[in-house]
Amino acid sequence: MRTLNKKASGGDMNRERYAELKGILEERRREIMDQVQEKIRDVRTEGANSSTHGVLDAAETSESDIQDEIEFALIQMKAETLHKIEEALRRLEENTFGYCFECGAEISERRLRALPFAVRCKDCEEAREIAHQRERLIAQRRGAASLFIDMQG
Ligand SMILES: [Zn+2]
Numbered sequence: 001m002r003t004l005n006k007k008a009s010g011g012d013m014n015r016e017r018y019a020e021l022k023g024i025l026e027e028r029r030r031e032i033m034d035q036v037q038e039k040i041r042d043v044r045t046e047g048a049n050s051s052t053h054g055v056l057d058a059a060e061t062s063e064s065d066i067q068d069e070i071e072f073a074l075i076q077m078k079a080e081t082l083h084k085i086e087e088a089l090r091r092l093e094e095n096t097f098g099y100c101f102e103c104g105a106e107i108s109e110r111r112l113r114a115l116p117f118a119v120r121c122k123d124c125e126e127a128r129e130i131a132h133q134r135e136r137l138i139a140q141r142r143g144a145a146s147l148f149i150d151m152q153g
Contacts, residue, residue: 013095017109021098022089024113029085032078039075084117100124 013021091097098107100121107121120128 013098017098017106018092020109021092021112024109024116025085025089025092028116029082029089032082032085036075036078036082039071039078042071088116102128 088097098112099105100107101119102124103121105121107118111118111122118125
Protein backbone atom coordinates (compact mmCIF):
# COMPACT_ATOMS: atom_id res chain seq x y z
CA MET A 1 0.00 0.00 0.00
CA ARG A 2 1.30 3.35 -1.00
CA THR A 3 1.09 6.25 1.33
CA LEU A 4 0.83 9.79 0.08
CA ASN A 5 3.71 11.73 1.38
CA LYS A 6 1.95 14.44 3.23
CA LYS A 7 4.17 17.27 4.21
CA ALA A 8 3.38 18.57 7.64
CA SER A 9 4.85 21.98 6.94
CA GLY A 10 1.37 23.47 6.76
CA GLY A 11 2.30 26.16 4.29
CA ASP A 12 1.64 23.99 1.26
CA MET A 13 -1.34 24.49 -0.90
CA ASN A 14 -3.78 21.63 -0.59
CA ARG A 15 -3.79 19.13 -3.42
CA GLU A 16 -7.33 19.82 -4.45
CA ARG A 17 -6.71 23.51 -4.96
CA TYR A 18 -3.44 22.82 -6.72
CA ALA A 19 -5.17 20.47 -9.15
CA GLU A 20 -7.96 22.95 -9.68
CA LEU A 21 -5.63 25.85 -10.44
CA LYS A 22 -3.45 23.71 -12.65
CA GLY A 23 -6.57 22.65 -14.53
CA ILE A 24 -7.60 26.26 -15.10
CA LEU A 25 -4.19 27.20 -16.47
CA GLU A 26 -3.74 24.13 -18.64
CA GLU A 27 -7.20 24.46 -20.09
CA ARG A 28 -6.46 28.07 -20.98
CA ARG A 29 -3.15 27.06 -22.52
CA ARG A 30 -4.72 24.36 -24.64
CA GLU A 31 -7.39 26.76 -25.88
CA ILE A 32 -4.86 29.35 -26.95
CA MET A 33 -2.55 26.81 -28.55
CA ASP A 34 -5.47 25.51 -30.59
CA GLN A 35 -6.36 29.03 -31.67
CA VAL A 36 -2.80 29.82 -32.65
CA GLN A 37 -2.43 26.59 -34.60
CA GLU A 38 -5.67 27.28 -36.40
CA LYS A 39 -4.51 30.78 -37.31
CA ILE A 40 -1.20 29.51 -38.57
CA ARG A 41 -2.99 26.93 -40.66
CA ASP A 42 -5.27 29.63 -42.10
CA VAL A 43 -2.35 31.83 -43.01
CA ARG A 44 -0.62 28.91 -44.70
CA THR A 45 -3.60 27.89 -46.80
CA GLU A 46 -4.26 31.51 -47.75
CA GLY A 47 -0.65 31.88 -48.75
CA ALA A 48 -0.83 28.78 -50.90
CA ASN A 49 -4.04 30.00 -52.54
CA SER A 50 -2.78 33.44 -53.42
CA SER A 51 0.34 32.08 -55.04
CA THR A 52 -1.67 29.79 -57.33
CA HIS A 53 -4.19 32.52 -58.15
CA GLY A 54 -1.60 34.74 -59.68
CA VAL A 55 -1.06 38.45 -59.16
CA LEU A 56 -3.40 40.51 -57.03
CA ASP A 57 -4.05 44.11 -57.90
CA ALA A 58 -2.67 46.80 -55.62
CA ALA A 59 -5.85 47.33 -53.64
CA GLU A 60 -6.26 43.65 -52.91
CA THR A 61 -2.64 43.34 -51.93
CA SER A 62 -2.74 46.15 -49.38
CA GLU A 63 -5.99 44.82 -48.00
CA SER A 64 -4.50 41.40 -47.49
CA ASP A 65 -1.38 43.03 -46.03
CA ILE A 66 -3.52 44.73 -43.41
CA GLN A 67 -5.26 41.45 -42.78
CA ASP A 68 -1.89 39.75 -42.35
CA GLU A 69 -0.79 42.40 -39.90
CA ILE A 70 -3.92 41.96 -37.83
CA GLU A 71 -3.48 38.20 -37.85
CA PHE A 72 0.12 38.60 -36.85
CA ALA A 73 -0.75 40.96 -34.00
CA LEU A 74 -3.36 38.49 -32.78
CA ILE A 75 -0.90 35.62 -32.84
CA GLN A 76 1.62 37.76 -31.02
CA MET A 77 -0.94 38.64 -28.35
CA LYS A 78 -1.76 34.99 -27.89
CA ALA A 79 1.91 34.11 -27.69
CA GLU A 80 2.26 36.62 -24.87
CA THR A 81 -0.68 35.10 -23.08
CA LEU A 82 0.89 31.67 -23.48
CA HIS A 83 4.04 33.02 -21.94
CA LYS A 84 2.05 34.33 -18.98
CA ILE A 85 0.41 30.95 -18.55
CA GLU A 86 3.77 29.21 -18.56
CA GLU A 87 4.91 31.66 -15.94
CA ALA A 88 1.82 31.05 -13.84
CA LEU A 89 2.32 27.28 -14.09
CA ARG A 90 5.88 27.72 -12.93
CA ARG A 91 4.72 29.84 -10.01
CA LEU A 92 2.16 27.18 -9.23
CA GLU A 93 4.98 24.63 -8.97
CA GLU A 94 6.83 27.01 -6.69
CA ASN A 95 3.73 27.39 -4.59
CA THR A 96 3.50 31.12 -5.16
CA PHE A 97 0.61 31.16 -7.60
CA GLY A 98 -2.90 31.99 -6.47
CA TYR A 99 -1.93 34.05 -3.47
CA CYS A 100 -2.56 37.73 -3.09
CA PHE A 101 0.50 39.82 -3.74
CA GLU A 102 -0.56 42.32 -1.07
CA CYS A 103 -2.02 40.38 1.83
CA GLY A 104 -0.95 36.80 1.07
CA ALA A 105 -4.49 35.43 1.21
CA GLU A 106 -5.59 32.79 -1.26
CA ILE A 107 -7.20 34.28 -4.33
CA SER A 108 -10.53 32.58 -4.85
CA GLU A 109 -10.81 30.00 -7.61
CA ARG A 110 -13.75 31.87 -9.07
CA ARG A 111 -11.62 34.96 -9.45
CA LEU A 112 -8.75 33.00 -10.97
CA ARG A 113 -11.07 31.32 -13.39
CA ALA A 114 -12.19 34.71 -14.66
CA LEU A 115 -8.76 36.33 -14.35
CA PRO A 116 -6.05 33.66 -14.37
CA PHE A 117 -3.31 36.25 -13.99
CA ALA A 118 -4.82 38.09 -11.06
CA VAL A 119 -2.11 38.77 -8.50
CA ARG A 120 -4.34 40.32 -5.86
CA CYS A 121 -7.44 39.20 -4.05
CA LYS A 122 -10.65 41.05 -4.75
CA ASP A 123 -10.42 43.22 -1.64
CA CYS A 124 -6.86 44.32 -2.30
CA GLU A 125 -7.59 44.96 -5.95
CA GLU A 126 -10.50 47.20 -5.05
CA ALA A 127 -8.50 49.02 -2.40
CA ARG A 128 -5.77 49.50 -4.95
CA GLU A 129 -8.14 50.93 -7.51
CA ILE A 130 -9.45 53.42 -5.01
CA ALA A 131 -5.91 54.37 -4.03
CA HIS A 132 -5.05 54.75 -7.70
CA GLN A 133 -7.93 57.08 -8.33
CA ARG A 134 -6.86 59.16 -5.37
CA GLU A 135 -3.25 59.18 -6.59
CA ARG A 136 -4.36 60.27 -10.01
CA LEU A 137 -6.31 63.15 -8.51
CA ILE A 138 -3.36 64.21 -6.40
CA ALA A 139 -1.02 63.87 -9.37
CA GLN A 140 -3.33 66.03 -11.44
CA ARG A 141 -3.31 68.73 -8.83
CA ARG A 142 0.43 68.43 -8.33
CA GLY A 143 0.90 68.50 -12.10
CA ALA A 144 -1.02 71.72 -12.34
CA ALA A 145 0.95 73.20 -9.45
CA SER A 146 4.35 72.21 -10.83
CA LEU A 147 3.40 73.62 -14.20
CA PHE A 148 2.73 76.90 -12.47
CA ILE A 149 6.09 76.74 -10.66
CA ASP A 150 7.90 75.92 -13.89
CA MET A 151 6.40 78.94 -15.53
CA GLN A 152 7.60 81.12 -12.72
CA GLY A 153 11.08 79.56 -12.59
ZN1 LIG B 1 -5.27 40.61 -0.68
